[in-house]
Amino acid sequence: MANENQFKLRTRFVATRGVQEYRATIQSLVTPQDVVLELGCAWGTTTALLAERCRLVVGTDVGPECITRARQSYPHVRFEVLDAFDVRAALHLSDRLGLAFTKVYFDLSGLSSYRALLDVIALLTMYATVLRPDTVVAKSGSLKHFASHCWAWDVPSPSVVAERPMERQLIGVGGDVDVLR
Numbered sequence: 001m002a003n004e005n006q007f008k009l010r011t012r013f014v015a016t017r018g019v020q021e022y023r024a025t026i027q028s029l030v031t032p033q034d035v036v037l038e039l040g041c042a043w044g045t046t047t048a049l050l051a052e053r054c055r056l057v058v059g060t061d062v063g064p065e066c067i068t069r070a071r072q073s074y075p076h077v078r079f080e081v082l083d084a085f086d087v088r089a090a091l092h093l094s095d096r097l098g099l100a101f102t103k104v105y106f107d108l109s110g111l112s113s114y115r116a117l118l119d120v121i122a123l124l125t126m127y128a129t130v131l132r133p134d135t136v137v138a139k140s141g142s143l144k145h146f147a148s149h150c151w152a153w154d155v156p157s158p159s160v161v162a163e164r165p166m167e168r169q170l171i172g173v174g175g176d177v178d179v180l181r
């Protein structure tokens with residue numbers, strides 16, 4: 001039974017639609033102190049952009065041929081073969097580095113359709129629970145759509161309700177990104 005002592009996630013979830021939005025978050029969210037894990041890096045284009053802004057990034061993909069090509073294109077960036085659904089392998093990677101991942105980015109093919117929403121949410125909670133990064137950024141149109149229809153009930157005062165357009169209320173008081181809380 002849920003109670004006040006139950007485990008509470010501290011990770012914020014950021015939902016983006018399309019690769020432009022996914023990459024645009026880097027400038028706003030990633031700092032030079034961050035240790036970043038990208039799941040589904042393909043040829044490493046986003047991983048290389050992350051590398052310019054953070055302490056360390058590891059780009060990972062389930063396809064070994066992607067990782068070979070990414071390593072050739074960006075020899076200064078670290079890439080590893082990893083199945084994103086194997087969160088224990090991600091934990092071992094963090095242990096091998098001796099560093100905790102502070103941000104996780106994921107962009108996995110097949111997770112854009114609305115049918116995949118439960119898989120996306122499962123991934124978010126799995127990484128938030130096991131790796132405990134401060135932020136997980138997902139490229140998932142279905143998650144963004146879902147999040148934009150969520151309202152984290154915060155007992156707003158009548159004046160807040162009156163002043164805020166409905167769409168701002170839906171993403172929570174003070175929220176300016178799409179966040180599932």
Ligand SMILES: C[S@@+](CC[C@H](N)C(=O)[O-])C[C@H]1O[C@@H](n2cnc3c(N)ncnc32)[C@H](O)[C@@H]1O
Pocket residue numbers: 019039040041042043044045046047060061062063066082083084085107108109
């Ligand atoms: C759209 S591409 C990624 C593009 C890349 N993030 C970028 O910004 O250039 C999706 C990638 O997800 C990878 N993928 C699919 N399922 C995966 C899984 N379970 N674990 C890791 N990678 C996966 C695919 O191999 C593919 O390279």
